[in-house]
Amino acid sequence: MRQAGLTEALSGLDALGRIWRRRGVFAIVAGAVLAIAVIALVVLPVRYLATASVIIAEQEPGANTSAAWAQKVGDPADMESQLLVIRSPRLLRQIISSPGVADAVVSECERGRLLGSTDACQRLKTDVGAFIDHVESRFSVASAGRSRVINISYQSGLPDVAQTLANALTQTFLEDQRTEGANSREVASSWLWQELKQLDQQLREADDKIQKFRRTKGLMRGANAPISSERLTSIGQQLSQAEAARAEAAARLQEIKSEQERGPTDAPSVLQSRTIADLKQQLTTVSAQLASAAGVLGPKHPSILALTREQGSIQQRLVDEMQSIAASAQKAFDANTALVNSLKKQMETAKAEAGSATLDEASIESMVRDTEIKRQQYAELYKKASELETERRVLRGSTRLVSLAELPSKPFFPKKIPFLAAGMTLALIFGVGAALLADQLGARLISPPVPVTPEAPAQQVEAPAVAEAPAIVPELAEGVTAPETATPPAAPERSSHLPSVADVSILACLPRLKSLREMSALGAILQGHQPLAIPRVLRLASEDTDFQHTLHDLVHELGLKRSARSQRIVVTSPDAGDGKTTTACALAEHLAAAGRRVLVVECDVSHPAFAEIMALPASPGWLGALERGTPLRDMILPTAHPSLDVLPIGATTGPVGDILDAISLDGLLAGLDGYDAVIVDTPLPSQRNDFLAGTDWAIVCVRSDRSLIEPAVVTVNRSRALGARDVGIVVTMTDVEHRSTPVVQTAPVAAYAGAG
Known part of the structure; x- marks a missing residue:
């Protein structure tokens, strides 16, 4: 059964009909x-x-x-x-x-x-x-x-x-x-050029400072190195040469002195002299002539004497020359010795100067390194400034x-x-809105629903074949007198004019509550429904006339009368969100407002909500009472309404998942007397077969927009199997235009003609 599709189709046809009217x-x-x-x-x-x-x-x-x-x-x-x-x-x-x-x-x-x-x-x-x-x-x-x-x-x-x-x-x-x-x-370019100018000035000052420092410290550079280093090198070379010359002079002098005993003419240094060689050659020649003449002439011969004198002269000259060579060797040795000593002193001075120059060169190197860094920075900034200047000139x-x-x-x-298309669209929207608004206002002004009290039961209207609501009959227009009619006989106590499901009557169709009722009529037509919290729903339900009339009709269908025995009503649903808790609380408030003593019992273990809905103080509830062994009556809490009490579910330290399979409502509610009605909000257990034994009514709440009826049928059959005496269905959240009116008051045909 596709109830939602049928309801939507009826809604569309009804809207078209209202526009046509x-x-x-x-x-x-x-x-x-x-x-x-x-x-x-x-x-x-x-x-x-x-x-x-x-x-x-x-x-x-x-x-x-x-x-x-x-x-x-x-x-x-x-x-x-x-x-x-x-x-x-x-x-x-x-x-x-x-x-x-x-x-x-x-x-x-x-x-x-x-x-x-x-x-x-x-x-x-x-x-x-x-x-x-x-x-x-x-x-x-x-x-x-x-x-x-x-x-x-x-x-x-x-x-x-x-x-x-x-x-x-x-x-x-x-x-x-x-x-x-x-x-x-x-x-940016101006800043860079300014920085470049400052760097250039700093570089010039650094270069001047370096040159002045070099001149002050004598750190002028030679061909390959600083002058102090080159001077130290030159002195070292001269000292080496002077020491070599002194050693050579000492060797010659030693050689000449050692050969004086054997004859100085055999010394190598003497033999190297050209003068000695010439004198020796002359001496040899004279000695040969003297020997040749001595063999011919006598010793007193003038030639022999002359040659002897000449030989002696040559020998004397040879001795003098040898002494001169020895003196010269001595002078050369002394001169080289003096030169070596002088060069050594110069070497020590040059070493001291080179050491001092090394420290000065280190300072110079640091200054030069800083200058090079600035010079590199100057080059980079100059390149960037040139690029920016070029970009500025070609920038678009x-x-x-x-x-x-x-x-x-x-x-x-x-x-x-x-x-024109927008105008036609607006014309269509405003035309439809005006037609629906006029029809709604006309229906409210001409034909408001008439409630029926139990003391004066109204005539019943024959039920339609489907769940379509019959039209509400308008009251008589002002000034038209209806003919008197005989009072019809009272209807059976538990009969319903609404259709049935699985041989179970639909007791009532509770209308959907809208927060848009506080808005304008046009806003309520153009806007959709909004989900509401249960406290808000209960407040709107107490202010909604249609909802209260439907609750009044539900009380009539249930046949609730004042009696000495408390009447027990169980409210359940196939699934969460079907309006079970809302229906139970609204029915209890309605009965309490009518002067009945009502007790609401919360048995929904999975979704306890009574403490929040009715602003109850913290209480152990009946779960805590069963655990502690205290009477359940002590757990009953009063509400703001003097005729309405609540027994919340409370809490326990043990598991509560299968608590409903372990109890029966008849045993749980035993001893809770003094109330005209006891309303129980509970889901159905899965195993216990006598859970609903002793209850007067089991109400199954079903939402009007559910597409399938099978869950409702299963819940109805399950309620009967659990021992429910009477089972009925309450359809929740129905649209006002399509909900069935349980009891209506009819008027004679002449009244319709008089009303126009």
């Missing part, structure tokens, strides 16, 4: 709205829209690609910032100086001013604030989808004005972007022009086809 109202309202749309189409001033486009965040020529720039491309935050820049009053102040802008705005203002003086329009040329107020609302700046293109549009009644203003703002924005980029680079800005605004030829507003 009020077709006159529908036609009047729809025609009026459509006429207003046509008049507005003719009367409204024509507006033209001119649009120019720019694209932002393109890479600038000459700029180095960086991570920051790559992140900027397509960034939504950057797009939004550019939109804010275009809309800023700063740019709007700049466009007033663009050629033709002021005259265009004045002409637009004068065209829109039908009456009055045009002085206010002329003031737009000089009053910047008035100019901005005039054009700001007519500009529209937005990005084109997810692209980086920005559309700059201007609306005006004059197409040439729209084109002029849109292009003026576009050109101003582009020039502002170029100027801003150039200014930033110019500032990060924003590019896509297209300027063209002269619009077609009006942007109003467009005939969309405007």
Whole structure:
């Protein structure tokens, strides 16, 4: 059984029927709205829209690609910032100086001013604030989808004005972007050139300081090294040569002295002398002549004597020459010794100077290193300054022009086809709303439902074959007297005019409670239902007349009467969310308001809610009473209503999952007397077969929008199997237009004719 589909179909047919009944109202309202749309189409001033486009965040020529720039491309935050820049009053102040802008705005203002003086329009040329107020609302700046293109549009009644203003703002924005980029680079370039000038001055001062330090410390450089180092090297070489010469002179002198005993003529140093060699050759020649002459001549011969004298002279000269050579060797040895001693002293002095120069050179190296760092920094800054200067000269800005605004030829507003389509749509909506509102207000004013009391039972209406609600019969119109009729016989105590399910009668159809009842009637029609909490539902139920009438009819169907014995009513449902707890609490409050003494017992272990619904204090409940062995009557809590008490479920330290399979309601409620009705909110256990024994009624709550009836049938059969005496169904959350009216009061046929 597809109850939800049937209900939806009946709802649609009923809505169409209500509109057809009020077709006159529908036609009047729809025609009026459509006429207003046509008049507005003719009367409204024509507006033209001119649009120019720019694209932002393109890479600038000459700029180095960086991570920051790559992140900027397509960034939504950057797009939004550019939109804010275009809309800023700063740019709007700049466009007033663009050629033709002021005259265009004045002409637009004068065209829109039908009456009055045009002085206010002329003031737009000089009053910047008035100019901005005039054009700001007519500009529209937005990005084109997810692209980086920005559309700059201007609306005006004059197409040439729209084109002029849109292009003026576009050109101003582009020039502002170029100027801003150039200014930033110019500032950076100026700072860099200033830094370069300071670095150049520092380098010059550092070089002068280094040169002065070198001159002061004598750290002039030679061909390959500092002068002190080269001097130390030269002295060392001279000392080596002097020591070698002294050693050679000492050897010659030692050789000459050692050969004096054998004859100085045999010494190698003597033999190396050319003079000694010549003298020896002369001595040899004279000795040979003397020997030759001695063999011929006598010893007294003058020739022999002459040769003897000459030989002696040569020998004397040879001795003198040898002594001269020995003296010369001695002088050479003494001179070399003196030179060696002098060079050694110079070596010590040069070493001291070289050591001091090393420390000075270290200081110089540190100064030179700092200077080199500054010189490298100078080179890098100079390169960067040159690049910035080049970029500034070739910069076009990060924003590019896509297209300027063209002269619009077609009006942007109003467009005939969309405007008429919107007018027809509004006419249809307002016509339908007016028809439904008129039908609803007419039904409320003409035919309100008439409640039936148990003391004066009304005539029953024959039940339909399906769960469709019969129309509510209107009361007599004012001034029409109904003929008196005989009082019909009372209906059976537990009979229902509603259809049955699985041989079980539907006792009542509780209407859906809406928070929209506090709104206007049109708002209640156009808006949907909203889910409500149970305390809110109970408050709305107490204020809802239809809901209270339905509860009154439910009490009548249940046959609840004052008696000495408490009548026990079990409220259950196939599933959670069917309105079981709401129905139990609403029925208890209704009976208590009628003066009955009512006790509500909570047995829903899985979803306890009574403590929150009725704002109860903390209590062990009947679970705690069973665990401690205390009487259940001590766990009963009073409520704000003096005739309504509550027995909450409470809490226990042990498991409570299968507690309902271990008890029966007859045993649980034993001894709780003194109440006219005991209403139990509980699900059905799965195993115990006598759970509902001793109960008068088992009410199965079923939501009206459930698509299947099988769960309700299973719950009804299960209730009977658990020992329920009588079982009935209450349909919850039904629409007011389709719910069945349990008891209605009829009027004679003549009354209908009199009511019109």
